[in-house]
């Protein structure tokens with residue numbers, strides 16, 4: 314399978330169209346995947362394929378890896394625009410996520426004061442106050458809702474714990490608009506069911522969701538690499554532009570990545 318795992322705690326910096334020079338932090342197993350979703354498009358593959366490595370890095374290891382890398386990059390004058398928590402699964406599931414965010418913000422202040430701290434999260438842990446508080450401290454909490462339709466969330470994201478779209482929306486509202494909404498757009502067949510994020514019903518309800526949440530920014534994207542589910546197709550940039558057009562006209566900040 315052509316999916317990718319990040320085999321380091323700290324990786325990069327890599328050039329990201331969305332985030333610039335991005336130093337990645339992986340709080341998940343180095344050789345396995347750990348996530349509360351099992352998205353049909355996940356670049357890390359299916360959860361079941363990453364079960365042989367379940368060891369999470371300890372807080373101290375993360376601190377040492379991040380401090381060492383930031384000091385080395387600073388000494389050689391390499392720019393870092395953002396420190397980005399992503400990696401092999403859902404970063405907020407790490408039990409020390411809040412403490413790790415606290416020391417990351419301190420390291421940023423000392424070594425790269427102009428860098429942003431970003432977290433790519435599937436928003437499943439927002440019911441835990443300590444996770445929400447930590448995400449509210451970072452510059453870019455990038456929160457995923459891939460569909461405004463619960464049955465499509467089930468089909469696209471395959472939550473492996475109880476998931477409520479309504480509760481997730483209520484938790485995201487606690488960010489008071491200060492977050493970035495991320496939505497994947499795709500089409501295809503999976504497990505005998507047709508998925509089409511460009512259908513009129515999906516598009517109308519997604520626009521309504523954006524208006525309800527009013528995030529400070531929206532990131533629309535589509536599949537980029539090989540996906541664990543076969544039979545998936547990209548949505549074109551032109552299609553996403555059409556979907557976004559009324560929202561852009563209303564003043565929403567929307568990034569589209571094809």
Ligand code: SF4
Pocket residue numbers: 348349350351352354355356357401402403435
């Ligand atoms: S939320 Fe992210 S890491 Fe988890 S399965 Fe989906 S794409 Fe993969």
